[in-house]
Amino acid sequence: MHLFDVLPENLFSILASKNKYIYVDALFVLRKAFRQEMNIKKDDLIAMLISNLDEKMLSIDMEELEN
Numbered sequence: 002m003h004l005f006d007v008l009p010e011n012l013f014s015i016l017a018s019k020n021k022y023i024y025v026d027a028l029f030v031l032r033k034a035f036r037q038e039m040n041i042k043k044d045d046l047i048a049m050l051i052s053n054l055d056e057k058m059l060s061i062d063m064e065e066l067e068n
Contacts, residue, residue: 023057030054 015024030053
């Protein structure tokens with residue numbers, strides 16, 4: 002079995018987009034959160050993302066998200 006037999010082929014395409022830097026930073030926030038605790042409430046996770054990425058979220062390319 003190969004990786005893309007299980008995962009969609011376009012899974013990593015988000016890391017080739019204009020907003021790739023913020024997406025990578027968000028992945029690292031998620032990784033840190035799950036290293037601290039395996040069960041995280043959605044609201045807590047959103048708060049962590051906002052507190053770590055608030056400045057970067059202002060520069061996100063919203064046109065890319067619409068496509």
